[in-house]
Amino acid sequence: MRKILAIAGSDCSGGAGIQADLKTITSHKMYGMSVITALTAQNTTGVFGVMESTPDFAAKQLDAVFSDIYPDAVKIGMVSSKTLIEVIAEKLAEYKAKNIVLDPVMISTSGSKLLNDDAIETLKYKLMPLADIITPNIPEAECLSGIKIKNKQDMEEAALKISKNFPGHILIKGGHLEDSSDDLLFHDGMFSWYNHEKIKNTNTHGTGCTLSSAIACSLADGFTVAESIFNAKNYLTGALNYNLNLGKGRGPLNHCWNI
Numbered sequence: 001m002r003k004i005l006a007i008a009g010s011d012c013s014g015g016a017g018i019q020a021d022l023k024t025i026t027s028h029k030m031y032g033m034s035v036i037t038a039l040t041a042q043n044t045t046g047v048f049g050v051m052e053s054t055p056d057f058a059a060k061q062l063d064a065v066f067s068d069i070y071p072d073a074v075k076i077g078m079v080s081s082k083t084l085i086e087v088i089a090e091k092l093a094e095y096k097a098k099n100i101v102l103d104p105v106m107i108s109t110s111g112s113k114l115l116n117d118d119a120i121e122t123l124k125y126k127l128m129p130l131a132d133i134i135t136p137n138i139p140e141a142e143c144l145s146g147i148k149i150k151n152k153q154d155m156e157e158a159a160l161k162i163s164k165n166f167p168g169h170i171l172i173k174g175g176h177l178e179d180s181s182d183d184l185l186f187h188d189g190m191f192s193w194y195n196h197e198k199i200k201n202t203n204t205h206g207t208g209c210t211l212s213s214a215i216a217c218s219l220a221d222g223f224t225v226a227e228s229i230f231n232a233k234n235y236l237t238g239a240l241n242y243n244l245n246l247g248k249g250r251g252p253l254n255h256c257w258n259i
């Protein structure tokens with residue numbers, strides 16, 4: 001049984017965060033574990049409150065997991081403060097965690113800030129170096145690169161810029177593009193595009209969390225990063241195509257489509 005650890009915030013409405021991660025991991029028939037970085041009060045229409053875990057308590061959760069059931073892969077999602085990022089980076093290094101997928105969550109689909117401004121540099125220089133792959137969406141890639149992204153060429157420029165400080169795999173997700181949902185992978189000087197037509201479904205809450213957890217599952221299974229992205233995109237496409245329609249805003253995905 002493959003064991004996957006998700007380090008992320010809780011979304012009480014079940015669409016994103018740790019809930020999306022655990023649903024994805026379970027759908028892959030793997031064993032999911034969670035280190036909760038924050039409780040959020042949110043739903044499909046917005047985020048109404050955030051209550052962060054203390055760094056000490058996050059460290060205790062990490063010790064409890066790593067000292068007992070060692071994960072085959074780790075997915076990191078929302079970690080909003082500098083001190084939390086620091087403690088997570090220290091613990092992942094101490095336990096020599098492997099197959100780390102970092103989704104640098106900054107803003108929710110509904111528009112709320114999930115990363116403090118003063119934590120961006122810590123994320124870039126302490127957590128990113130530990131990751132095998134980072135999966136920014138377009139606004140996150142703009143923040144990491146300082147480049148305004150309007151089209152696919154800008155995505156390539158941003159990836160090149162980010163790669164100056166990060167040697168791992170960079171997947172810039174194109175879900176926010178107008179006319180396609182093409183994602184760009186950059187690694188070792190090479191660009192690879194994962195082209196996908198936009199599925200007519202505005203219920204995309206949790207797509208980023210789902211994609212990054214699904215990548216972690218395939219990495220744990222021994223697939224390469226490029227293969228893992230391909231598998232994860234297939235999983236996500238199935239969940240999007242199912243057209244679940246819940247809530248009054250941008251609704252969540254259905255993870256039961258392939259069971």
Ligand SMILES: Nc1ncnc2c1ncn2[C@@H]1O[C@H](COP(=O)(O)OP(=O)(O)OP(=O)(O)O)[C@@H](O)[C@H]1O
Nearest residue numbers: 109137173174175176181198199204206207208209
């Ligand atoms: N309408 C769509 N049709 C097909 N694929 C989509 C669609 N929307 C998003 N995706 C895919 O979902 C994944 C997440 O993309 P996106 O750029 O929306 O990330 P995100 O903003 O982090 O997600 P989230 O909505 O969870 O914040 C990408 O692989 C993207 O291509």
Ligand SMILES: Cc1ncc(COP(=O)(O)O)c(N)n1
Nearest residue numbers: 009016017078108109205206
């Ligand atoms: C706890 C948590 N983690 C991540 C997201 C981002 O997901 P989305 O952009 O789909 O709102 C979120 N809204 N909440």
